[in-house]
Amino acid sequence: MTWSNVPGGQPSPSSGDAQRAAAWERGGTTLFPAGRVADRVSTILLLAFGAVMTVVTAVVGIIAVVSATATCDAATGCSPGGYIGGTAIAVGGAFVIGVVTVVLAIGAWLRRRTSWWIAAVGFVLAVACITWGGVVFAQAADHGTASSSVGTA
Structure with missing residues (x-):
């Protein structure tokens, strides 16, 4: 069904058919109405970029933790x-x-x-969270490097 082919046409205010008028105002039953395609596409793209960014962060984080803790021991602090x-x-x-962003968008x-x-907003908050985690990781790496270099000097 398209907007130009609405059964019964657009209701007039004097028709008295309140149910048909309410259906017209609701605008159909699809989650992707014609006037909102740009909004839906931009939302889906931002959510997809956020999901890909989270997966890449997880893979990089696992590799970084494994490589950083391989030489980590209590003797070096x-x-x-x-x-x-x-x-x-x-x-x-x-x-x-x-997850919260997906629920709110739906x-x-x-x-x-x-x-x-x-x-x-969810994408920006995810970037901020990843940055904060990166700062914490970098501080731990700097502290570990400083401790091990102090012990060897």
Whole structure:
């Protein structure tokens, strides 16, 4: 069904058919009405970029934790907690923000509201969370390097 082929045509205010008028105002039954395609496409793209970014962060985080903790031992004063904590903040935070963003975007779709801004805010928050986790990881790496270099000097 298209907007130009609505059964019964557009209701007039004097027709008195309140049910048909309400159906016209609701605008059909699809989640992708013709006027909202750009909103839906931008929302889906932002959510997809956020999901890909979270997966890449998880893979890089696992590799970084494994390589950083391979030479980590108590004699050098190194603790893997900072590495694991930074990775958990980055990956876990981005994942939780992604799930909340998807739920809120679908809720906006069902209420026939724009949702691109929800996905954009979620994407920015996920980037901030990944950055925060990266800073925690880098501080743990700097502390571990400083401890091991002090002990060897």
